[in-house]
Amino acid sequence: MGGMGAIFWREARLAWAGGGGPAGPAAFFLAAITLAPLAIGPDPDLLASAGPGLMAFAALLSVLQSAERLYGDDFVDGTLDLYALLPIGLPLLSLAKTLGQGVATLWPLPVIALLGGLMYGVPLVSSLMLAASLAAAIPALVLLAGFAGALAAGVRRSGLLIALIATPLMVPVLIFAAGAGRAGFEGDERALANLGLTAAISLGTIALAPFGIAGAIRSRLG
Amino acid sequence: MTPFQPVSLAVEGLALSRGGLRLVGGLGFALKPGEALLLTGANGTGKTTLMRTLAGLVRPDEGRISCEEPVEEAVAWLGHSDGLKPGESLRMALRFWADIHGASRKTILPLMRKLDIEPLIDRPAGQLSRGQQRRAGLVRMALANRPVWLLDEPAGPLDGAGRERLADLVAWHRSRGGIVLAATHQTLDWPDAGHLALKAAA
Numbered sequence: 001m002g003g004m005g006a007i008f009w010r011e012a013r014l015a016w017a018g019g020g021g022p023a024g025p026a027a028f029f030l031a032a033i034t035l036a037p038l039a040i041g042p043d044p045d046l047l048a049s050a051g052p053g054l055m056a057f058a059a060l061l062s063v064l065q066s067a068e069r070l071y072g073d074d075f076v077d078g079t080l081d082l083y084a085l086l087p088i089g090l091p092l093l094s095l096a097k098t099l100g101q102g103v104a105t106l107w108p109l110p111v112i113a114l115l116g117g118l119m120y121g122v123p124l125v126s127s128l129m130l131a132a133s134l135a136a137a138i139p140a141l142v143l144l145a146g147f148a149g150a151l152a153a154g155v156r157r158s159g160l161l162i163a164l165i166a167t168p169l170m171v172p173v174l175i176f177a178a179g180a181g182r183a184g185f186e187g188d189e190r191a192l193a194n195l196g197l198t199a200a201i202s203l204g205t206i207a208l209a210p211f212g213i214a215g216a217i218r219s220r221l222g
Numbered sequence: 223m224t225p226f227q228p229v230s231l232a233v234e235g236l237a238l239s240r241g242g243l244r245l246v247g248g249l250g251f252a253l254k255p256g257e258a259l260l261l262t263g264a265n266g267t268g269k270t271t272l273m274r275t276l277a278g279l280v281r282p283d284e285g286r287i288s289c290e291e292p293v294e295e296a297v298a299w300l301g302h303s304d305g306l307k308p309g310e311s312l313r314m315a316l317r318f319w320a321d322i323h324g325a326s327r328k329t330i331l332p333l334m335r336k337l338d339i340e341p342l343i344d345r346p347a348g349q350l351s352r353g354q355q356r357r358a359g360l361v362r363m364a365l366a367n368r369p370v371w372l373l374d375e376p377a378g379p380l381d382g383a384g385r386e387r388l389a390d391l392v393a394w395h396r397s398r399g400g401i402v403l404a405a406t407h408q409t410l411d412w413p414d415a416g417h418l419a420l421k422a423a424a
Contacts, residue, residue, distance in 0.1 A: 006321045017309045078303030082362075084279060086322060087294050221279050 003088040004096040011100030025062040026108040032058035033116045044121050051120030052130045052181025055113045059134050060141060060174055064166060066105055067145035068159045070098065075153035075220060084221055090214030102142030110135040122185055130181030133195045137177040140202040143209035144169045150216035173201050223329050228255035228399030229290045229369045236285035238271050245271055246420060255399040258392060258412055263420030269405035273374045298368040300376055304359030308348025312358050315347065316365060323366045333361045337387050352379035360391060371395060373404040
């Protein structure tokens with residue numbers, strides 16, 4: 001387990017030092033939620049009701065946007081070979097690695113979603129609910145992106161492949177995370193249920209995705 | 223460095239293929255503690271595939287690889303690429319590899335001195351030359367403190383002085399009871415190392 005900590009911190013540090021850390025996903029997310037009202041129009045009611053869904057959708061896309069580097073770089077520079085030879089085993093390793101990168105690069109998303117919600121005229125409580133559900137969704141999103149990234153590691157135009165693999169898998173997370181914010185906005189008591197389901201999907205993904213990622217890495221290396 | 227448990231390595235009847243194409247068949251050899259084996263052969267004869275198979279990264283078609291310890295605990299690997307991150311300083315990278323292998327961080331500097339890259343410790347790997355990166359890769363591999371070293375083209379980017387340092391490092395490892403296997407195109411002058419030439423399969 002000590003090894004997992006070392007890998008988590010190294011990956012977080014590398015994501016910060018080598019890849020601009022949270023700047024990429026945060027900029028993408030900000031751009032998306034800033035541009036959307038220009039396309040939708042200035043109607044305050046419309047913006048407030050569309051806000052939570054838009055925010056969850058933009059967050060999903062910004063996770064996908066950085067997925068290509070998650071395992072692709074390690075495949076090219078030989079790190080993946082070395083990781084595969086560590087006694088810790090690939091499932092635990094990929095869990096620590098993916099969450100390390102995810103936390104380092106995606107932590108601003110719930111914060112931006114909270115501010116974005118307020119900017120769209122979503123009430124504070126529902127904005128908080130949306131931010132909480134996005135925070136709960138991040139482990140699932142980043143592990144699914146990691147799974148797709150591992151399957152596509154070293155493949156040309158892996159970005160396209162990753163989008164095709166990961167998008168369908170992310171559908172439930174999108175529905176529940178957006179649902180929490182929307183139900184909160186509509187004064188529906190199902191907001192907490194949606195939040196709970198988002199967290200449940202994340203926990204399930206934490207338990208299962210590492211084995212998928214490990215299998216994908218093994219088949220890419222073999 | 224804390225001593226490791228020396229192991230021997232035996233390979234019998236190994237058959238390998240890549241992309242469905244048979245490369246090697248009926249390959250066998252045995253190495254006792256302190257021995258070294260140089261693999262030679264033209265491009266595409268399966269040197270890298272053999273090394274990756276010995277490391278457990280690729281499954282052989284047939285045959286057996288036996289070693290007293292499980293491969294993941296016996297093998298230290300140096301592949302074509304050195305596993306360095308362009309933005310990471312050697313200090314941070316080597317500290318990580320020392321920690322993850324349970325080696326003392328105090329072993330980093332002596333090993334860097336052996337390969338004459340001690341002054342580069344705070345440089346990001348991306349600013350180093352290929353030869354310097356390879357030397358750092360050798361330090362990383364030695365830090366693992368494993369009995370079996372698998373080196374795929376270790377001397378490729380090294381200059382004359384680097385090859386001498388490599389030979390010293392290998393001699394040091396063998397004196398501790400370690401095994402060294404290297405696939406190479408260069409002539410490596412390692413005292414009483416065995417030779418195995420891979421030929422293209424018919």
